[in-house]
Each structure stands twice: as structure tokens, then as C-alpha cells.
Amino acid sequence: MRLLLVEDDNHVAAALSAVLARHGFQVTHARSGEEALQALVPEGDGFGVVLLDLGLPDQDGYEVCGKIRKRTGTPVIMVTARADVRSRIHGLNLGADDYVVKPYDTGELLARIHAVSRRTVHEDPVTGGESALLLGPVRIELPTRQVSVDGAVVQLTRKEFDLLALLAQRPGVVFRREQIISEVWRTSWEGTGRTLEVHVASLRAKLRLPALIETVRGVGYRLVAPAA
Amino acid sequence: MRLLLVEDDNHVAAALSAVLARHGFQVTHARSGEEALQALVPEGDGFGVVLLDLGLPDQDGYEVCGKIRKRTGTPVIMVTARADVRSRIHGLNLGADDYVVKPYDTGELLARIHAVSRRTVHEDPVTGGESALLLGPVRIELPTRQVSVDGAVVQLTRKEFDLLALLAQRPGVVFRREQIISEVWRTSWEGTGRTLEVHVASLRAKLRLPALIETVRGVGYRLVAPAA
DNA sequence: ATCACATCTGAGGGAGATCTGAGCATCACG
DNA sequence: CGTGATGCTCAGATCTCCCTCAGATGTGAT
Numbered sequence: 006m007r008l009l010l011v012e013d014d015n016h017v018a019a020a021l022s023a024v025l026a027r028h029g030f031q032v033t034h035a036r037s038g039e040e041a042l043q044a045l046v047p048e049g050d051g052f053g054v055v056l057l058d059l060g061l062p063d064q065d066g067y068e069v070c071g072k073i074r075k076r077t078g079t080p081v082i083m084v085t086a087r088a089d090v091r092s093r094i095h096g097l098n099l100g101a102d103d104y105v106v107k108p109y110d111t112g113e114l115l116a117r118i119h120a121v122s123r124r125t126v127h128e129d130p131v132t133g134g135e136s137a138l139l140l141g142p143v144r145i146e147l148p149t150r151q152v153s154v155d156g157a158v159v160q161l162t163r164k165e166f167d168l169l170a171l172l173a174q175r176p177g178v179v180f181r182r183e184q185i186i187s188e189v190w191r192t193s194w195e196g197t198g199r200t201l202e203v204h205v206a207s208l209r210a211k212l213r214l215p216a217l218i219e220t221v222r223g224v225g226y227r228l229v230a231p232a233a
Numbered sequence: 234m235r236l237l238l239v240e241d242d243n244h245v246a247a248a249l250s251a252v253l254a255r256h257g258f259q260v261t262h263a264r265s266g267e268e269a270l271q272a273l274v275p276e277g278d279g280f281g282v283v284l285l286d287l288g289l290p291d292q293d294g295y296e297v298c299g300k301i302r303k304r305t306g307t308p309v310i311m312v313t314a315r316a317d318v319r320s321r322i323h324g325l326n327l328g329a330d331d332y333v334v335k336p337y338d339t340g341e342l343l344a345r346i347h348a349v350s351r352r353t354v355h356e357d358p359v360t361g362g363e364s365a366l367l368l369g370p371v372r373i374e375l376p377t378r379q380v381s382v383d384g385a386v387v388q389l390t391r392k393e394f395d396l397l398a399l400l401a402q403r404p405g406v407v408f409r410r411e412q413i414i415s416e417v418w419r420t421s422w423e424g425t426g427r428t429l430e431v432h433v434a435s436l437r438a439k440l441r442l443p444a445l446i447e448t449v450r451g452v453g454y455r456l457v458a459p460a461a
Numbered sequence: 462a463t464c465a466c467a468t469c470t471g472a473g474g475g476a477g478a479t480c481t482g483a484g485c486a487t488c489a490c491g
Numbered sequence: 492c493g494t495g496a497t498g499c500t501c502a503g504a505t506c507t508c509c510c511t512c513a514g515a516t517g518t519g520a521t
Contacts, residue, residue, distance in 0.1 A: 466517100475510085480503105484501095488496085488497075490494090
């Protein structure tokens with residue numbers, strides 16, 4: 006699995022990289038928030054997890070985490086010397102998946118990396134070998150984030166795509182609103198507005214298949230399974 | 234979101250339940266590993282997360298975690314006084330999603346609960362194939378919320394479905410009216426009107442099997458078990 | 462800095478779902 | 492068979508939830 010290590014101290018990074026590599030990770034090293042964000046392109050960067058040190062030279066680590074969250078759904082483990090509860094809560098609420106305080110035990114860090122990545126069903130179980138989901142006239146390519154209807158490419162925004170991809174993973178299954186929000190937005194934020202509806206609406210409009218996404222009143226949404 | 238709290242100390246449980254409830258969780262309390270496992274039915278137990286105390290009276294907490302893992306995909310957060318690294322690693326490697334050491338900060342626990350549930354793809358890898366309840370001619374699919382009678386799909390509203398799903402979880406067992414109301418309506422509101430009857434009636438009508446739901450005078454309702 | 466575009470928020474409206482109340486049917490029991 | 496209690500039916504009234512639209516805010520690129 007590929008792992009992005011964001012750490013400004015070269016010595017620390019080298020040592021940790023070695024350990025991680027020994028445990029089967031393919032490590033990419035970024036020395037600053039800027040570098041990290043460049044590596045994390047929205048279109049399939051392929052990273053399974055990000056280890057984010059908060060003490061960065063160029064920008065605030067929390068900000069970087071927020072930006073990562075807006076850009077990709079890749080899980081983030083914050084690694085930092087800031088041990089106080091306030092910082093931890095702040096970090097977790099920004100969308101971090103775990104928060105590890107320095108100095109940490111390497112074994113525990115590994116266990117936590119595994120725990121986090123275990124949960125991240127990137128594409129394996131659903132797509133198996135195929136990297137594209139087919140739903141009637143709709144074709145969804147996960148790695149390139151391309152969607153086409155009847156062969157015509159449809160340009161979707163990030164959220165629109167994430168939303169569609171989530172629903173498409175299990176056609177017919179009803180996803181609850183809160184579930185969708187937490188999966189697609191990936192940040193603890195009490196969804197108050199009409200945000201979700203708006204995105205659903207624009208998705209329906211762009212796909213020109215209003216019936217594809219079905220509203221389940223009082224519960225959430227689902228993709229109607231194609232007529233076999 | 235529903236949350237299963239596994240904790241043998243009633244005082245601790247009560248206090249924590251209160252906090253969690255205030256933050257929008259619907260808490261179910263289990264006092265032992267046995268109770269916990271009973272609550273976690275493979276088909277749609279509906280829990281978003283399990284808080285598992287390791288100091289249980291009846292069995293080893295680690296074992297319980299393993300069993301939960303085998304049974305459902307529900308995320309588990311271990312909560313325990315055992316702070317040593319070895320225990321942590323052990324717990325995480327058993328499939329726990331997070332490991333929180335007592336005494337903990339309530340705010341951090343909440344943040345971690347959110348972080349875990351946020352990253353969870355709600356599914357049951359175990360029951361991946363089929364997870365439908367079958368009762369004679371009636372077929373109830375929890376994840377898709379689809380109900381069919383003799384192969385014909387029946388369109389149910391939210392309450393109708395929830396009601397049917399509740400009764401169907403234990404065919405033959407009589408559910409008391411208050412019990413049904415508190416489960417389906419999720420608010421201990423003194424049901425004064427004919428609300429429940431109306432929904433039962435519309436369910437019976439839609440399923441076209443008036444006999445399926447049996448009225449138990451003075452008590453409540455039950456689903457008649459299929460004729461074996 | 463400016464622009465284009467993505468995302469979010471709020472108000473208004475409408476379709477269904479849900480609830481209520483009155484009267485009717487049915488059951489248990491003497 | 493009469494009687495009270497309990498559950499059922501029916502038809503509005505109400506309320507919840509979702510959709511649309513239009514503009515505000517934020518973000519990234521030029």
C-alpha cells in the first residue's frame with residue numbers, strides 16, 4: 006500500500022520510512038504542506054493513508070488537514086507532539102481519522118495505520134479487477150473519476166462524483182442522509198442546510214436521468230438498479 | 234445514530250449514556266459480552282458503533298471484540314484502563330477501530346466516535362450476499378428497504394417499513410404497544426391517538442395478508458411465524 | 462487582483478406521510 | 492344476549508421532508 010509521509014525532519018522521516026517499508030508500505034515523503042498537497046491530486050493519487058506531522062514549516066498542520074479533506078477522501082493520521090485534549094479534538098473534528106501523540110510506539114503506530122486502512126474500502130471489494138462501475142447507461146471510472154452516460158462524457162464536480170460513486174457502490178441499497186454526509190464530506194459538521202439536496206439535484210440534472218437516484222422519504226437516497 | 238455501550242459498571246454506563254444521548258446518540262446498554270453479542274444481530278442491528286469496555290465479568294474483552302468482528306462490520310472502539318502498548322496493539326490488531334485509555338476526556342471520546350463512524354463504510358462484509366428476512370411469501374430486505382410479496386414489490390412508507398422490520402426480527406414474539414412505539418418512533422411520547430393502529434392497518438392492506446400481523450388484544454401485535 | 466466555478470445557505474412551496482377524531486366493529490365476560 | 496373495553500376504519504387536518512431557485516461565500520487558476 007502506498008503511504009504519504011508528511012514530515013519536515015529528514016532524520017525522523019528516514020527512520021520511519023525504513024520501518025514502514027519493512028512492513029510492506031511504499032512510502033512517499035513530503036517535507037511541507039505544499040508538497041503534500043501537490044502529491045495528493047484528486048484524481049486517484051493511490052495513497053492508502055497519510056501520516057501528517059503537524060509541525061510543518063510552511064503552514065499550519067490543521068489547515069493542511071482541512072485542505073486534504075476537501076481534496077480527497079484519503080484517511081489522515083495526525084502525528085504530533087501536541088498532546089493536549091483541545092488539540093486532539095480539534096484535529097479529529099477537522100476530519101483526521103486518528104491522532105497519535107509523539108513520542109509514540111512504532112508498533113502502535115503500525116497497528117493504527119492498519120486499523121485505519123482496514124476501514125478504507127478503496128475499490129477492491131466492489132470493483133474487483135474492473136475499475137469501472139456500470140449501471141445501465143452510466144459508466145463510472147473510479148481511478149480517473151470519469152463518468153459517461155450513453156458514451157458521452159459528463160463533467161462532474163468533486164462532490165457530485167463522490168456522491169455518485171458512493172451510491173453506485175451498492176446499487177439499490179438505501180443510504181441514510183447522515184451516512185452520505187459523513188462519507189462524502191468526511192468531517193464532523195452537523196449538516197444543517199439543503200446542501201445534500203442541492204448536490205443530488207445537480208447530479209440528477211447532469212446525468213439527465215432524474216430517475217436514477219431515488220429519494221427515499223425520511224431516510225435518504227439510493228440508486229435504482231439498472232433493469233438487468 | 235445508534236450506539237452499543239458495553240460496560241459492566243452501571244454508574245459509569247449511566248453517566249456516559251447521558252452524555253452520549255445529549256449528543257444525539259441513541260444508546261443501548263449491554264452489561265456483559267453475552268448481552269452485547271445478542272444485541273448485535275448480523276442482519277441490520279443498526280448500530281453505528283460499539284463502545285467496548287474490556288473489563289467484563291463473563292468473558293475476555295478481546296474475545297468479545299473478535300466475535301463482534303466475525304459477526305458484523307460494526308466498528309468497535311475499545312475503552313479500557315489497560316494502558317500498556319502491548320494491550321493497545323493487541324486490541325487494534327484484533328480488529329478494533331480505535332483504542333481509548335481510561336481515564337479519558339469525554340470530548341475526545343466523542344470526537345473519536347465521530348471519526349470512526351465517519352470513515353466506516355456501512356456494510357456487512359460477512360453477510361455480503363443476502364441479508365433478507367423471509368417469512369412465507371414475504372421477503373424483507375433491510376439494506377434496500379425493499380419488501381416483496383410473492384415476488385411483487387410493495388411500496389412501503391418509512392414507518393410502515395420500520396414497523397414491519399421490527400416485528401419481522403422476531404416472528405411469533407408479541408411486541409407490546411409501547412415497545413413498538415418507542416422503537417419505531419424513537420421518542421417516548423405517550424401515544425394517545427390511533428396512530429399505531431392506522432399504520433398497522435395500512436401495512437396489512439399493502440401486504441394483502443391481513444393475517445400476517447396478528448393483534449394480541451390488550452398487549453400488542455406479532456407476526457405469525459410462517460407455516461414452517 | 463480578478464475571474465470562473467464549486468459549494469453552501471435560506472426562503473418558499475408542494476407532495477406525501479403522519480396524525481387526529483368520531484363512529485363502528487369485535488371481543489371477553491357475565 | 493347485553494355491556495364495556497379494545498381495536499378498526501375513514502376522512503380530513505397537519506406536519507414533515509424534500510425540491511427549486513437565487514444569491515452568498517469560498518476556492519483555485521490566470
